[in-house]
Amino acid sequence: METRREERIGQLLQELKRSDKLHLKDAAALLGVSEMTIRRDLNNHSAPVVLLGGYIVLEPRSASHYLLSDQKSRLVEEKRRAAKLAATLVEPDQTLFFDCGTTTPWIIEAIDNEIPFTAVCYSLNTFLALKEKPHCRAFL
Numbered sequence: 001m002e003t004r005r006e007e008r009i010g011q012l013l014q015e016l017k018r019s020d021k022l023h024l025k026d027a028a029a030l031l032g033v034s035e036m037t038i039r040r041d042l043n044n045h046s047a048p049v050v051l052l053g054g055y056i057v058l059e060p061r062s063a064s065h066y067l068l069s070d071q072k073s074r075l076v077e078e079k080r081r082a083a084k085l086a087a088t089l090v091e092p093d094q095t096l097f098f099d100c101g102t103t104t105p106w107i108i109e110a111i112d113n114e115i116p117f118t119a120v121c122y123s124l125n126t127f128l129a130l131k132e133k134p135h136c137r138a139f140l
Contacts, residue, residue: 074102087110087112090112092116093118094117095120097120108126113135
């Protein structure tokens with residue numbers, strides 16, 4: 001049987017799925033309890049959320065981590081559309097920096113092969129994708 005404390009923490013977790021932080025005052029209003037009740041709830045070290053500077057956030061050790069392998073196959077069509085749009089902004093002889101991420105390969109692929117450009121990146125997979133572009137000078 002779930003305790004009221006566990007129910008409140010569950011509600012806070014649900015709210016943190018929509019936002020990365022929640023002010024203590026807003027959390028108290030949302031749950032219909034005092035700020036002190038929330039402080040007591042979170043004082044237990046096993047809570048998956050913590051209070052930092054007046055904001056409730058996910059406990060860093062319990063927060064899920066971004067896994068590139070999981071993200072590669074998510075929202076592929078949206079990534080392709082965004083990549084095509086981004087690629088239209090590339091002009092001849094520009095120098096571009098490519099960060100890492102799962103949309104980056106789609107952007108590189110969408111850049112017209114006839115456009116000469118210089119690219120700077122820091123990940124090997126991005127560098128290798130850039131080397132496939134015939135008119136790209138790539139720096140790792």
